[in-house]
Amino acid sequence: MKALSASKARRFVQKSGASPVYRQVADLLARDMQHGVSRSERTALPSENELAAEFKVSRVTVRQALDELHRKGLIYREKGRGSYARSQHIGGVTGFGSFTSEVENAGSKPTSRFIDLVKVASLPAGIKIHLAKTLPKDKNYHCLTRVRCVDSKPVAYEETYLDTETYPGLERADVEKGSLYATMRRLWGYQPAWADAAIEPGVADEVIAKHLGIKVGAPVVIAWRVTSSEQDEVLEYVKAIYRGDGFVLTVRRHKIS
């Protein structure tokens, strides 16, 4: 078991600066582990006291950094022994979060083909069945339909439902290009933070088959998703249909209970 280097005062964190110190420490450690962990043997981190001395911060700050890495699943900790790096896995599309950023993280090029943007008077039935037992009475929604592509190959057909009262002036926003999440943040200040999702299998009908370039009756995954802000405001309802050939959805590093 080889230990990561703990050379003294190697790098510095800026105390009165942009981001909190504990996050700077966490980022530095995460970067170390990405470069240092190639073998399968588990690698020990310096102890909390050593890290505190190295970065010239208190142990509380070091613990905040390590707790953050632990929550992300990058390290595990053993009382009385030390903290250890977990072997890293490669990225994948999880079906949550921004399609754009996720595909970029996986190392591919995400594109979207705009289909249309219309107004509808209700949500699709599946959302209510699966996720939102207590929906408000039917309201008006923008329905944004897009085909999501990875490296120019269509992988998903996606209908996004956006409350017309929540997004005034959406028609004039340039949703045809760029990330919808980026637009939501820029124009209305909304930041997606939580997602509840339901997944079920299905088969492609004529419309889906045409858009995804697959045969009618081919297996697909239907994902229903409700995205909310940190403040518990519903930001969007999504019905996404993923094609079934090749891998589809990976749920990575999911904490059990």
Place this chain on the structure above:
Amino acid sequence: MKALSASKARRFVQKSGASPVYRQVADLLARDMQHGVSRSERTALPSENELAAEFKVSRVTVRQALDELHRKGLIYREKGRGSYARSQHIGGVTGFGSFTSEVENAGSKPTSRFIDLVKVASLPAGIKIHLAKTLPKDKNYHCLTRVRCVDSKPVAYEETYLDTETYPGLERADVEKGSLYATMRRLWGYQPAWADAAIEPGVADEVIAKHLGIKVGAPVVIAWRVTSSEQDEVLEYVKAIYRGDGFVLTVRRHKIS
């Protein structure tokens, strides 16, 4: 906006006791919110200082409790304003963690029909493709096949692959009844902590159709899962095939980025 009660010294935490104080505080607050939040309006919690006074603990301890609730998605916090309860959603089967406990949490009765337990010399191909790029060379595995049922209705066909070196004497363990996770913990001290999963659509073949009571060619969801301990030891590889009628998998309260 109604505030949860903050009556003084209403309940007590035991300082030198079973569980850490911050967890006792978190559990008490979680219970309060379950009972107190019925309306859709957002509910404010007492401030950190008020909670510290109420439970007679330091503010740091209160913050540890609130951070835990925040990570679980039960509350959200706003700098300068306060902490607020998030509206609770009902439970569902997530496809991760113990099937037994998850179905029980959802309020149904989980059962398993044992099919067989045999030795195989390699893992199914899908696992390698989706999740484990760097598998050790083929080893021997126990292959435990079960049909998982909710309220006596079959919902999933599941093959669990367990390393023969990791689980010596598994043949003599009573895996035909009870939770496999409970057996793993009791006999070998293993505790599942993390899961990586991949999901893809498929159609039922003859074997699957017979076991799940559906028609050949009916849509199903195939879930590949690798479960690991906190210490990064692989505990099991699972291939699960879920039937497609009715809801299947819900991924609840998933934090984005």
Place this chain on the structure above:
DNA sequence: ATTGACAACATGTTAAGACAAGTATACACG
């Protein structure tokens, strides 16, 4: 009536110290 300064709150961050409890190792004792 509107505005601006200010005080009183809230949570976020960081420090320094203390004790508890689990782990590993050296070392004396049998």
Place this chain on the structure above:
DNA sequence: CGTGTATACTTGTCTTAACATGTTGTCAAT
């Protein structure tokens, strides 16, 4: 040689304290 203990580590928990920073309402000046 084996064993048990003392000791020096480690992370886990908790306290008191301080300052930073964002929010809200009061109140006086305009």
